[in-house]
Amino acid sequence: MSRAVKATAAWVCGGILGIVAGLFEAAGAYADDAGGPAQVGDTVYFSMGEWNCSIGAAGAVGCDLTVPAATMNVLYAGAQVPFSNVPAISIDSTALPAHPEWNSNGSHTLAGGNPGLAPIAQVSGHDPQFSITHAGATCQITFNGSAVCTSMGHGFSQRGPVPFGY
Numbered sequence: 001m002s003r004a005v006k007a008t009a010a011w012v013c014g015g016i017l018g019i020v021a022g023l024f025e026a027a028g029a030y031a032d033d034a035g036g037p038a039q040v041g042d043t044v045y046f047s048m049g050e051w052n053c054s055i056g057a058a059g060a061v062g063c064d065l066t067v068p069a070a071t072m073n074v075l076y077a078g079a080q081v082p083f084s085n086v087p088a089i090s091i092d093s094t095a096l097p098a099h100p101e102w103n104s105n106g107s108h109t110l111a112g113g114n115p116g117l118a119p120i121a122q123v124s125g126h127d128p129q130f131s132i133t134h135a136g137a138t139c140q141i142t143f144n145g146s147a148v149c150t151s152m153g154h155g156f157s158q159r160g161p162v163p164f165g166y
Contacts, residue, residue, distance in 0.1 A: 036115030037132055044134045045114045048147040051158070052109035059136040059151045062090040062101055062108040065163075072100050074165040089163055091137070091151045098149075098156035098165030117141070 037046035042057030050066035065087055072086040074097050088104035108114075117130035122143070131140035137151030148157040156165040 036117055037134075038110060038115050040110070042135075044132065045108070045110050046132055046139070047114040047116050048130070048139065048141055051147060052106075052114040053139060053149070054108040054114075055132070055134040055137045055139065055151070057135050060090070060092040061098075061137045061139065061149045061151045062088060062092070062104060063147075063149070063156075064088045064104055064106055064108045069163050070161070072163045072165060074099055086163065089156050089165065091149065091154050091156065094152045094154075097154045100165075 037044040039045075043054050045052070045054045047053065048063070051063040052066070053061065053063040055061050069086040070084065072083045072089065073080045074083060075081075076097055083100045086100040086102075088101040088108065089098060090101040090104070091098045117132055119129060120127070120131055122129065126143050128140040128142050129145070131138065135151075137149065139147070139149040141147055144159075146157055146159045149155060154166060156163055158164075
């Protein structure tokens with residue numbers, strides 16, 4: 001599949017899932033204590049709702065989930081593969097989709113928690129509410145409150161109770 005087709009499919013699926021999450025009034029992600037990110041060395045740390053995230057100098061992205069996700073679906077070789085009890089999510093390879101990270105041990109979280117992202121001015125109703133780009137990776141909270149991170153040709157999102165990696 002071409003990169004444009006993957007991006008379009010992810011965008012369409014994200015919009016549909018965002019609408020469904022809104023219909024069920026799922027708790028969306030949001031930024032707390034705006035003022036971040038915090039940079040330590042070559043890594044930036046920030047929060048997106050109850051996710052404490054980091055982006056490293058090489059573009060690796062990871063988020064520690066305050067409450068582990070009961071399930072995470074990962075798109076692998078054209079099929080959705082479910083993983084259980086996911087405490088963290090990572091993008092750390094161009095060869096693999098975003099995936100659960102069971103050995104994070106809070107490595108994406110600063111002592112005391114990560115600062116939230118400062119809100120950005122929205123030009124239209126579809127612009128993200130919060131966004132950060134570092135080392136080629138981008139994380140944002142979309143117009144509908146969904147958390148989305150992309151890097152190395154892959155991404156993950158949270159729309160409703162189940163994170164999705166691709």
